[in-house]
Amino acid sequence: MAEKENYLLTTKNVNLFYGKKQALFDINLSFPKNGITALIGPSGSGKTTYLRSLNRMHDLSPGVKVEGKFLFHNNDIYSDNFDLVDLRKRIGMVFQQPTPFPFSVYDNVAFGLRLGKKISKHQLDEDVEKALRQAGVWNEVKDRLGANALGLSGGQQQRV
Numbered sequence: 001m002a003e004k005e006n007y008l009l010t011t012k013n014v015n016l017f018y019g020k021k022q023a024l025f026d027i028n029l030s031f032p033k034n035g036i037t038a039l040i041g042p043s044g045s046g047k048t049t050y051l052r053s054l055n056r057m058h059d060l061s062p063g064v065k066v067e068g069k070f071l072f073h074n075n076d077i078y079s080d081n082f083d084l085v086d087l088r089k090r091i092g093m094v095f096q097q098p099t100p101f102p103f104s105v106y107d108n109v110a111f112g113l114r115l116g117k118k119i120s121k122h123q124l125d126e127d128v129e130k131a132l133r134q135a136g137v138w139n140e141v142k143d144r145l146g147a148n149a150l151g152l153s154g155g156q157q158q159r160v
């Protein structure tokens with residue numbers, strides 16, 4: 001691939017340890033802009049571990065040590081002054097197991113939209129609808145926005 005500027009995210013010499021057990025060995029991977037990249041590998045090879053390192057999800061796990069360079073738009077993701085809320089808005093993760101909060105469909109979606117900004121009820125209603133439409137689940141949940149999200153099917157929970 002072409003030069004550095006064509007990459008959204010670059011990772012270099014990544015090693016990761018769960019305690020003494022090393023799970024990632026010198027990973028060098030870059031992700032081109034405007035593309036879709038798939039990571040394929042056997043179960044246990046480190047795909048999830050690597051993905052979690054990209055938005056610092058290991059930060060709160062005691063005993064996990066992450067080494068290497070992670071550049072997102074050429075900024076060091078692991079630098080002390082990197083805004084973690086902003087990072088996780090821009091590098092999100094859809095888990096293999098759906099993980100809605102144990103409250104309503106509406107509040108699950110509104111939770112992220114409310115983060116870090118004041119927003120009117122009317123605007124929030126609109127934004128929740130827009131988000132659910134974009135995820136292709138609006139028609140299935142529009143009559144049960146107040147119902148607990150844990151009562152949805154697995155696939156519906158995933159999209160919510």
Ligand SMILES: Nc1ncnc2c1ncn2[C@@H]1O[C@H](COP(=O)(O)OP(=O)(O)O)[C@@H](O)[C@H]1O
Pocket residue numbers: 018021023041042043044045046047048049050
């Ligand atoms: N929290 C953890 N503590 C210790 N070892 C872990 C932990 N999570 C994953 N591992 C180990 O790290 C390796 C990579 O796991 P993982 O990233 O989940 O693989 P994949 O997603 O490719 O199936 C495996 O050997 C797994 O057992």
Ligand SMILES: [Mg+2]
Pocket residue numbers: 047048049
């Ligand atoms: Mg996995």
